[in-house]
Amino acid sequence: MTVEVPKSVANTLVDIKAYAQETPLDEAFAWLRANAPLAQVQPDGYNPFWAVTLHEDIQAVESQNDLFLSGERTVAVCDAKREANTEELPVRTLVQMDNPDHMAYRRLTQEWFQPANLRNLQERIREVAKDIVDSMAATGGECDFVNDVALRYPLRVIMEILGVPPEDEPRMLQLTQELFADGDPDLGRDGDKGDSSGALEAMLEFVGYFQQMTEARRSNPSDDLASAIANGEIKGEPIGDLEAMGYYLIVATAGHDTTSHTVSGGMRALAEDPALLAALQADPTLVGKFVEESIRWVTPVKHFMRTAAEDTELKGQKISKGDWLMLCYRSATRDAAAIEHPEVFDIGRKQNKHVAFGFGPHVCLGQHLARMEMRLFWEELLPRLKSVRLAGEPTGVESNFVSGPKSIPIRFEMT
Ligand code: HEM
Numbered sequence: 001m002t003v004e005v006p007k008s009v010a011n012t013l014v015d016i017k018a019y020a021q022e023t024p025l026d027e028a029f030a031w032l033r034a035n036a037p038l039a040q041v042q043p044d045g046y047n048p049f050w051a052v053t054l055h056e057d058i059q060a061v062e063s064q065n066d067l068f069l070s071g072e073r074t075v076a077v078c079d080a081k082r083e084a085n086t087e088e089l090p091v092r093t094l095v096q097m098d099n100p101d102h103m104a105y106r107r108l109t110q111e112w113f114q115p116a117n118l119r120n121l122q123e124r125i126r127e128v129a130k131d132i133v134d135s136m137a138a139t140g141g142e143c144d145f146v147n148d149v150a151l152r153y154p155l156r157v158i159m160e161i162l163g164v165p166p167e168d169e170p171r172m173l174q175l176t177q178e179l180f181a182d183g184d185p186d187l188g189r190d191g192d193k194g195d196s197s198g199a200l201e202a203m204l205e206f207v208g209y210f211q212q213m214t215e216a217r218r219s220n221p222s223d224d225l226a227s228a229i230a231n232g233e234i235k236g237e238p239i240g241d242l243e244a245m246g247y248y249l250i251v252a253t254a255g256h257d258t259t260s261h262t263v264s265g266g267m268r269a270l271a272e273d274p275a276l277l278a279a280l281q282a283d284p285t286l287v288g289k290f291v292e293e294s295i296r297w298v299t300p301v302k303h304f305m306r307t308a309a310e311d312t313e314l315k316g317q318k319i320s321k322g323d324w325l326m327l328c329y330r331s332a333t334r335d336a337a338a339i340e341h342p343e344v345f346d347i348g349r350k351q352n353k354h355v356a357f358g359f360g361p362h363v364c365l366g367q368h369l370a371r372m373e374m375r376l377f378w379e380e381l382l383p384r385l386k387s388v389r390l391a392g393e394p395t396g397v398e399s400n401f402v403s404g405p406k407s408i409p410i411r412f413e414m415t
Helices: 007-012 016-021 023-035 055-063 101-110 115-137 145-150 153-162 166-180 197-219 225-230 241-253 257-272 274-282 284-298 367-384
Strands: 038-041 049-052 142-144 303-308 312-314 317-319 324-328 385-390 405-407 409-414
Touching: 007 023, 016 023, 049 055, 055 312, 055 324, 101 225, 101 241, 115 145, 115 153, 115 367, 142 145, 145 153, 145 257, 145 405, 153 166, 153 225, 153 241, 153 257, 153 367, 166 197, 166 241, 166 257, 197 225, 197 241, 225 241, 257 274, 257 284, 257 367, 257 385, 257 405, 274 284, 274 367, 274 385, 284 367, 367 385
Parallel strands: 049 324
Antiparallel strands: 038 049, 142 409, 303 324, 312 317, 385 409
16 A cells, blocks of 8 residues: 655655754654655655665665666756756766766775775874864864864865865865755855755866866876876776766765764764763773764765666565655664664664665765774864863754754863
């Protein structure tokens, strides 16, 4: 029997304010998981799509990447108005590719992102973490953790990796926020238009910036990631311009915003639960579990879309060729069938097999870097943090694609 999904639940799936507030969103996902875990929905103003809300269904879709394509319906944009604006994107990123290109382009940097290579960066990243922690101490015990600390750290790490000078970091941050949170009244450029034109403008600015960088790395290559991209070869041919730009863009955006949101979520958990700080200080080896739980808890990437390549069946539902599917990661990380007591922030989990990094062939390429960065940050901060608590009401970013805390006022004591 097909259960009808209430319009309010369908609308919540795309409502950027619900993503900022979290509770209405989690309630909508809980309703879907309980009543219609794989349901076709049509929010007002949107074309219909399947909402995939269970952990195991997301894994099933993601592991069949020749059946459920990424390239047809790229990422978050899925309403009719926005589609008009995304026909000719100035980039082609890994998340927009299918095989055979996806595999070939992913292989280009796969090794660079492996732990064995990342270990070479560890000491430098620790220095960056130390500097940021020092600057937090220098605020004198009160700050907005998101803007004063969390947004600055992964940004600095990834921009250094890419060779972007520190004076350009604020511009990179602003462009990232305009791209990922185009509808947010404080961060986006769309204003009342709500048509993604701001995101497209930001993308074009990024491309202009990285074109110059490509030329510099081609005439003067080093062993950094930017040089590996600029001088990459795919099947014996130089990497295409659209694809090189796509690589820079995804690293320069997904490479920090996701991680900052997660660090912020970790701090909020600490500020709300003094026992958590005490536990981490009593046993510093728990930091890895704390990082993992923060990733699950925040799930900064809220969804990606897939398109069915042919008629098929999933959990007894007939999916037609061309149907769109929304992979609702935030729902899957709260699915009690996969995560015990998902509503609790718990660093004691024996297993934490969440899908916040996605799953299968497209699984996050930067996951090891993200984990290492966060571990180093907390290793520097936790031993110096004597106490922390909220000093005001936190707010969230209004975006149904990449989102997390927008502001977390805290009061703290540090050595
Ligand atoms: C907490 C931090 C992060 C989270 C939660 C996250 C999450 C995700 C998710 C959900 C996907 C889509 C996976 C899928 O379709 O199955 C993805 C893809 C990707 N991420 Fe991340 N990410 C994070 C950090 C990073 C960092 C630091 C980088 C790079 C420096 C990065 C680079 C990428 C790339 C290149 C892809 C595309 C992979 C592909 O399509 O083959 N991410 N990420």
